[in-house]
Structures are given as structure tokens and as C-alpha cells.
Amino acid sequence: MLDMRTPIRFFMGTNTASGFFGFLDDFYDVSDGWRAFLLKGGPGSGKTHLLGRVYAFMAAGGNEIQAIVCPSDPNKLDGLVFPEIKACILDASAPHTIEPKCWGAVEQIVNLSACMKIDMLYSRATEITEALSGCHTLDARRRRFIGAAASLLNESCRIALDSTDLAKIQRSAARIAAREFGMSSELPGKEIRRFLSAITPEGVMVFHQTLQSLCPRIYSIEDEHGASSRVLLDELRKRALDAGHNVICCYCPISPDDKPEHLLLPSIGIGFTTSNQWHKADFPVFRRIHAARFTDAERLRQRRQLLSFNRRAARELINEAVGISAEILSARETVELFYTDAMDYEGIDMLTDWVISELENIIDNHTG
Secondary structure (H helix, E strand, C coil), X not given: CCCCCCCCEEECXXXXXXXXXXXXXXXXXXXXXXXXXXXXXXXXXXXXXXXXXXXXXXXXXXXXXXXXXXXXXXXXXXXXXXXXXXXXXXXXXXXXXXXXXXXXXXEEEEEHHHHEXXXXXXXXXXXXXXXXXXXXXXXXXXXXXXXXXXHHHHHHHHHHHHCECHHHHHHHHHHHHHHHCCCCCXXXXXXXXXXXXXXXXXXXEECHHHHHHHCCXXXXXXXXXXXXXXXXXXXXXHHHHHCCCCEEEEECCCCCCCCEEEEEECCCCEEEEEECCCCCCCCCCCEEEEHHHHECHHHHHCCHHHHHHHHHHHHHHHHHHXXXXXXXXXXXXXXXXXXXXXXXXXXXXXXXXXXXXXXXXXXXXXXX
16 A cells, blocks of 8 residues: 555546546647656556655655546556646556646656566466456446446436526526626636546545645635536536636546536635535534535426435445446456466566666756
8 A cells, every 4th residue: 555645636537428538638738848758558567666756756755746546446656747847746557547638748658568578467367368258247347337327316317407597597607707807808817727636445535635735725615516616617617617717626436428526726716515315514624615515406306206216226326336346446456466477577676776766856847
């Protein structure tokens, strides 16, 4: 287990009904002077060892670090982002495959397969294939449970949306924006998309510490069905960008295409979070906004029975997905053992030393 003391953590992506989903293009900007080290290697290939050493080096130097955490094992890293020096190191292997867009000038490949004892792995190919097949079978089951839960939760959101006063939400967003964001800017801000929460083997996890560290002034939107919060956050996101602020928009892990759940504006220290049964904002906040103020309570009450059923059923389905995630983690640890025995760790340390030396050069150029 890595000792990740940085309070700034995001998930690499999320496991959905369609498989892994991540905003992989948002970890670095090819057009803005970033450098990226892309790790290529499968389970047990030494990525955790390499990332752990890089983390220790950068932390010892007092560098700003964003830890990118694996949703399938929240005790492991999938990457590290260093915003101050515009550099990152990412696990670029499947299922979160990243290929260079400007090879050499922006990205460099760190090929861990060069440190494998291929003959040893080839001799156990049948065992490895069978173990991987078991992982894929479990993953297919997990997808079905997540998909079923997403269907129920999205239905509840649509029902709540039918009882929501959208004009009232827009007026509320306009007041908050005028107070917090200032006037419109000629140059719009930039959006970075992230995941602050995920379904993991340890349950539904959310990195509230990230929100609290980057945004001392937090608005919590208390919304069990996710209708008012979705509309309000999207409206605030647009207004913040129009005012020239850079934003980090964090999306729902089971509806990642169009459902923002958290909005962070680190440059002005303001954040917005959705509080519900999956991730309650049970810490002091600047202001709590209740979805009830935008909702026709009587109309929503007519669908109370269905909403209650959907909530209970979705909770059970997510719990099953969590249990299967734990099974997948155990199965993958078995796969990793095949590779761990076949890795040349002296070679991995040489690669790590090279990455660290490259980061040292980037730091020197940045400070110089």
C-alpha cells in the first residue's frame, strides 16, 4: 500500500456499464507546454513501484502533487500530476490507454515490458490466460449491476426534473455567479474534467479532502435525486468559464457523460459539491442549498413510492457491484503474481532513475 499523504486526489476514471471511462485527454495539455511520461506495462509490471519512488522524490522536494488513484484499487496510484511544472506520469495501459499525440516533444513512453523475463511468462501463458479470463467474466457481471443501478437512478433524476423549477435555478445561479465570479471576461476560462468519486472494492468513495484543500469556501447542494444539482452545477460551470475562471468539473461515476456532481475553482478558493446518500457533505461548509427550494413537493410526492423503490434497489445493486469489485481485485492480484516473479526490478529502478532525472531537469527549467 502506498503512503499517499497528498490531500489532492482524483480517480483515474470510473467503471461504468460500458466499461472503464475516463477523461484521459484532460490530464495534460499538449498545446500548453506540458510534459507527460506514459507508462506501458500490464499488471504486476512494476508501475506501482515506479510511481511510489517518483511520488517520494517529488514530495521530498515540496512539489505540488495531484495523486491519480486507481478506482479498482484505491490503495494504488494510476498516475501523478504536477500542475506547477506542467508535468505528469500516467499509467497509459489498458483499460485507460493513452497514446502520444506529439511523441518526444510532449510525451515519452516508459516501456516496462523491456524489464520482463519473457521466457518465464511464456511458459505460464495458459495459466495467465485463464486467470485473465476470470477477471473479464467478473467485470462483465459488475457492468450489468452498475448499468441497472444507473438506469434506476437516472429514472429518479428524470422524475425529479419534471418537478423542478428550472427558471428558479437559473436565477439562483446568476446571483451566486454575480457574488462569487465577477464580471464576464474576454478570455473564457478552461475546464478540466475529473472524477472525485468512484465505485471501488471498498465502497463508493469520494475525495472530499481534495475539495476542502482546494476550495476553503464550499457550497453544498443537498439533492437526493440529482436533478436540481445537475442543472445548477452546469449553469455555474458555464458562468464561471464565461467569467474567465479555470474550473475542475467532477462528474458522476455512473453517469459520467452529462451529470456534474462537484465544481472546483481553486484560483478563487470556491467549490460546489452535491450531497446525497452516496457522498454526504458531512463537514462544515459555507452554505447549504436544498433542492427542495426548486422543487414542486406535492408533484414529487405523487411519485414517492417509485422513487423510494428506485433508491433502495439502486443501493443494493451498487453494493453488489462493490462486492464484485473486491472479487476482481483479488483475481487481479493473482494475475499480478505471475508477472511480479518475472520482472527485473534492477531494470525498473534504472527506468525510474531516468524518469526522476527528467523531472529534475523540468523542475530546474521551471525555476530557472
